[in-house]
Amino acid sequence: xxxxxxxxxxxxxxxxxxxxxxxxxxxxxxxxxxxxxxxxxxxxxxxxxxxxxxxxxxxxxxxxxxxxxxxxxxxxxxxxxxxxxxxxxxxxxxxxxxxxxxxxxxxxxxxxxxxxxxxxxxxxxxxxxxxxxxxxxxxxx
Amino acid sequence: xxxxxxxxxxxxxxxxxxxxxxxxxxxxxxxxxxxxxxxxxxxxxxxxxxxxxxxxxxxxxxxxxxxxxxxxxxxxxxxxxxxxxxxxxxxxxxxxxxxxxxxxxxxxxxxxxxxxxxxxxxxxxxxxxxxxxxxxxxxxx
Amino acid sequence: xxxxxxxxxxxxxxxxxxxxxxxxxxxxxxxxxxxxxxxxxxxxxxxxxxxxxxxxxxxxxxxxxxxxxxxxxxxxx
Ligand SMILES: Nc1ncnc2c1ncn2[C@@H]1O[C@H](COP(=O)(O)OP(=O)(O)O)[C@@H](O)[C@H]1O
Ligand SMILES: Nc1ncnc2c1ncn2[C@@H]1O[C@H](COP(=O)(O)OP(=O)(O)O)[C@@H](O)[C@H]1O
Ligand SMILES: [Mg+2]
Ligand SMILES: [Mg+2]
Numbered sequence: 530x531x532x533x534x535x536x537x538x539x540x541x542x543x544x545x546x547x548x549x550x551x552x553x554x555x556x557x558x559x560x561x562x563x564x565x566x567x568x569x570x571x572x573x574x575x576x577x578x579x580x581x582x583x584x585x586x587x588x589x590x591x592x593x594x595x596x597x598x599x600x601x602x603x604x605x606x607x608x609x610x611x612x613x614x615x616x617x618x619x620x621x622x623x624x625x626x627x628x629x630x631x632x633x634x635x636x637x638x639x640x641x642x643x644x645x646x647x648x649x650x651x652x653x654x655x656x657x658x659x660x661x662x663x664x665x666x667x668x669x670x
Numbered sequence: 671x672x673x674x675x676x677x678x679x680x681x682x683x684x685x686x687x688x689x690x691x692x693x694x695x696x697x698x699x700x701x702x703x704x705x706x707x708x709x710x711x712x713x714x715x716x717x718x719x720x721x722x723x724x725x726x727x728x729x730x731x732x733x734x735x736x737x738x739x740x741x742x743x744x745x746x747x748x749x750x751x752x753x754x755x756x757x758x759x760x761x762x763x764x765x766x767x768x769x770x771x772x773x774x775x776x777x778x779x780x781x782x783x784x785x786x787x788x789x790x791x792x793x794x795x796x797x798x799x800x801x802x803x804x805x806x807x808x809x810x811x
Numbered sequence: 812x813x814x815x816x817x818x819x820x821x822x823x824x825x826x827x828x829x830x831x832x833x834x835x836x837x838x839x840x841x842x843x844x845x846x847x848x849x850x851x852x853x854x855x856x857x858x859x860x861x862x863x864x865x866x867x868x869x870x871x872x873x874x875x876x877x878x879x880x881x882x883x884x885x886x887x888x
Contacts, residue, residue, distance in 0.1 A: 532685070535678040536692075543673070547695050550867055551677075554691030554874075558684055687874070694870045701866075703852035704842055704873065711874075 530558065537595040540585040540609070548577045548607075555596050556603055559666045568644035569603065569664060575637040576607040576660045582631065584658055595651055601666045607643075608659040616654035621650065627668025671699060677735040681726040681750070689718045689735055689748075696737050697744060702809045709785035710805060712745065716778040717748040717801045723772065725752025725799055742807045746786075749800040755793035762791060831875035837862055838869050 534555055538544045552573045553566060571596075580592045593608040614620045620627075621642075622640070626635035642648045645662040652658040675696055679685045691791070693714045694707060714735075721733045734749040757762045761768075762783075768777030783789045786803040793799040841861045845853040859866045 532682060533680065537676040539674065542672060543699050546698075547675070548868060549690050550695030550698070550870070553871065554688055554695065557691070613807070614708075691874055692873075695867075698866050698870055701854045701856045703854050704838075704858070705852055707855065707873070795883060804831060804885070 530597055531597075531663035532558070533597040534595070537591050538594075539589050540581045540611075541589065542581055542590050544592070545574055546578045548592070549574050551594065552596060552605060556598070556666070559598060559601065559603065565573045565664070565666055569605070572641045572644045572662055573605060573607065575640050576605075576662070579660075580607060580609035580611065580658065582633075583628070584613075585654075585668045586612060601668050602663060603666060604661065606659060606661050607638060608657065610657040613654040613656050614650070614658055615654055617652050618648050620652075631665055672738075672740055673699070675736070678732050680737075681729075681731050681733050681752075682721045683722055686715055686718045686722060687734070689733070690715050692735065693737060693746060697739070697807070699740065700739060700744065702807050706807055710746070713782045713785045713803055713805075714746060714748065715801070716764070716781050717746075720778050720801075721748060721750035721752065721799065723774075724769070725750035725754075740771060742809050743804060744807060745802065745804045747800060747802050749798065751798035753793040754797055755791070755799055756795055758791050758793050761793075766772040831872045833867060834862070834864065834872035835876045838872055 532555070534551075536548070536551055538547060549570045553570055556566065556569060576593060577594070584590065584592075588611075590609060590611055593606075595606040595608075597604045619625055621638040623639040624635040627631040633659075638648070638650065641660065641662055645664045647661075647663045649661040650658065651661070671697070675692075677689070679688060690711045693710055697707065697710060702722055717736070720735060725733075727732070729752075730752060731752055734747075735750070736747040736749075738745045757802065760766055762779040763776075764780040765776040767774040779791065782801065782803055786805045788804045789800040792802070838858050841858050842853055842883070845857060845861070855866045855869055859869050
């Protein structure tokens with residue numbers, strides 16, 4: 530099965546749940562297990578939350594979500610044109626957060642990495658951040 | 671409440687159900703009744719199905735869905751760049767269908783009109799069709 | 812042991828499609844009850860609250876059954 534989608538929405542906090550539902554709807558035809566679906570939703574949730582609270586810190590901007598299904602491989606790309614990340618390697622460290630004041634756990638990237646099969650983060654200060662995640666969905670027996 | 675979204679997806683038949691879920695997810699924060707939700711889904715379903723089977727008759731093209739919430743008013747715009755409609759007035763007549771061979775009922779536009787509060791159809795041969803629907807969601811007592 | 816392992820594995824790989832139907836029927840039952848009690852249509856959030864699940868889950872459950880209302884009518888009335 531092959532499919533793709535492109536979605537844009539403003540960085541209102543309520544749209545984290547919207548993005549989660551859209552990705553669920555998109556992968557439903559892949560017939561994932563509850564566990565796989567919950568992994569994907571959680572990872573998307575973390576990436577979108579980051580775009581909302583870090584990328585577009587003090588403003589409302591547009592978040593872009595692209596997804597693609599190629600056979601049993603799902604690719605999800607979440608992009609913002611917000612403030613960007615200075616040091617991606619440091620940002621990806623478990624427990625690292627630039628916003629301890631917001632009660633952030635610093636585990637967002639770690640969660641994306643462990644719930645998906647692959648995670649790439651591309652970012653440039655002042656230009657924004659793109660998160661690319663892939664996951665293989667088990668096929669039915 | 672105010673929000674908006676923009677979605678693009680290929681005109682595969684499976685994406686009729688995807689579009690239905692996306693609009694459901696988008697209106698969830700408006701807290702509709704199940705009836706209102708089902709009306710909206712049905713109308714979107716009809717518009718997307720038309721884009722798939724009539725607009726992009728013998729090809730796969732991109733379908734665009736834009737939606738907007740302004741207070742308790744929902745606007746949904748479904749657009750294709752497919753073959754277009756020669757006579758929109760005739761096409762909107764109940765029971766009119768150009769494809770009786772496909773077992774079409776000719777009730778798509780009638781359903782959109784009756785399940786939503788307003789329906790506009792803009793179309794041009796060779797350029798495509800845009801369907802604009804609005805609906806007021808009852809607010810909580 | 813093989814049987815236990817198989818049991819665990821099977822239960823870990825429940826497909827989403829299967830788990831949603833129950834929820835959808837429950838949601839429609841509750842909807843009916845609330846319509847009778849309050850003589851008005853309940854909203855998504857009212858049904859979610861009664862079922863103690865998120866609105867999100869109700870929306871997905873309802874979509875998982877084709878034409879939920881008429882199917883429900885056939886099954887329960
Ligand atoms: N989209 C983004 N835009 C700007 N900075 C980001 C973005 N995503 C993550 N970051 C930076 O990376 C850090 C680590 O992210 P994460 O692991 O999700 O932890 P947390 O969100 O809890 O801080 C954040 O604190 C922030 O500094
Ligand atoms: N997106 C579209 N592109 C081209 N033609 C369309 C489109 N939507 C509707 N039409 C035309 O309008 C007619 C009536 O549409 P509808 O009321 O949905 O009935 P049906 O789909 O059952 O034919 C269709 O038969 C078709 O000729
Ligand atoms: Mg985070
Ligand atoms: Mg039709």
